[in-house]
Amino acid sequence: MSGYPTGSTFKVVTALAGLANGIVNPATTFICRGRWNGWGSGWTKWGWKRSGHGKVNLLRAITVSCDVYFYELSYRLYKKDNEALQFWARKLGLGSKTGIDLPGETKGRVPDKKWKKAFNKNWPENQTWFPGDTVNMAIGQGDVLLSPLQLAVVYSTIIKDGVSYQPHIVKQILTTDGKVVADISPKIKSTISLPASYFEDIKAGLKKVTTSPEGTASRIFRGFPIPVAGKTGTSEVAGKDDFAFFAAYAPADNPKYVITVVVEQGGHGGSIAAPAARRILSDIYHVKAAPTTAVDNSR
Numbered sequence: 280m281s282g283y284p285t286g287s288t289f290k291v292v293t294a295l296a297g298l299a300n301g302i303v304n305p306a307t308t309f310i311c312r313g314r315w316n317g318w319g320s321g322w323t324k325w326g327w328k329r330s331g332h333g334k335v336n337l338l339r340a341i342t343v344s345c346d347v348y349f350y351e352l353s354y355r356l357y358k359k360d361n362e363a364l365q366f367w368a369r370k371l372g373l374g375s376k377t378g379i380d381l382p383g384e385t386k387g388r389v390p391d392k393k394w395k396k397a398f399n400k401n402w403p404e405n406q407t408w409f410p411g412d413t414v415n416m417a418i419g420q421g422d423v424l425l426s427p428l429q430l431a432v433v434y435s436t437i438i439k440d441g442v443s444y445q446p447h448i449v450k451q452i453l454t455t456d457g458k459v460v461a462d463i464s465p466k467i468k469s470t471i472s473l474p475a476s477y478f479e480d481i482k483a484g485l486k487k488v489t490t491s492p493e494g495t496a497s498r499i500f501r502g503f504p505i506p507v508a509g510k511t512g513t514s515e516v517a518g519k520d521d522f523a524f525f526a527a528y529a530p531a532d533n534p535k536y537v538i539t540v541v542v543e544q545g546g547h548g549g550s551i552a553a554p555a556a557r558r559i560l561s562d563i564y565h566v567k568a569a570p571t572t573a574v575d576n577s578r
Contacts, residue, residue, distance in 0.1 A: 289419030341484025
């Protein structure tokens with residue numbers, strides 16, 4: 280029922296848009312010095328790691344959650360097609376309801392030029408869509424809003440190489456005497472026609488998030504017996520403490536479960552939301568070992 284700017288968990292959307300539009304491929308690298316000056320030195324945008332990540336390709340950008348990589352990717356995407364990021368966000372189901380059989384679902388928001396002009400109808404000076412709006416959106420900030428359910432559907436769609444299923448709660452409808460009136464079967468809502476390799480490239484990065492020594496959730500999932508893939512996210516909200524996000528699926532190579540966690544004003548995704556996801560998976564798989572309590576300052 281609620282929409283959020285989901286921070287770096289949104290980067291999978293930007294990654295797919297970049298691959299689909301030929302802006303990047305797995306071998307494309309950018310240099311991250313901790314800051315981005317795409318509009319000149321007077322308009323610096325900082326990444327979460329001020330010292331920088333050095334040379335970064337798509338796999339590593341997802342693994343370490345490199346903001347600068349996605350700043351540059353999205354700016355190039357904007358210059359090629361102003362609303363390409365919005366197009367692929369909508370292809371992944373964002374900006375519309377999932378159709379789950381529950382009341383009060385939000386459709387979230389995929390902001391664009393038309394929306395910004397209407398939203399600021401009383402403030403003409405704020406009506407123009409700037410490249411910076413796209414750059415902010417690329418890392419799950421700015422005016423984009425997703426529900427945790429929509430985020431789960433995005434990751435499910437990536438798992439299924441572009442096939443999106445409509446989520447549902449009801450499995451069967453029975454009469455009072457136990458007779459089955461209806462079986463509710465999974466329903467495909469949409470399909471994205473892209474090479475499977477694009478989705479595999481993103482999934483490889485998501486797996487590294489929990490397994491690579493520099494992955495933003497690797498300390499949280501160290502020693503966990505079930506392979507997990509996921510993405511941390513930390514969202515800055517004006518006037519509030521950071522919101523913590525984590526989107527994950529398991530087992531990583533043959534997924535059965537997708538989990539999204541949001542902790543309002545909870546702090547960083549890697550240190551707050553990821554341990555919550557581990558606890559959920561621990562219960563599912565009957566894993567007794569508790570998650571690490573090591574502080575992770577990653578975004």
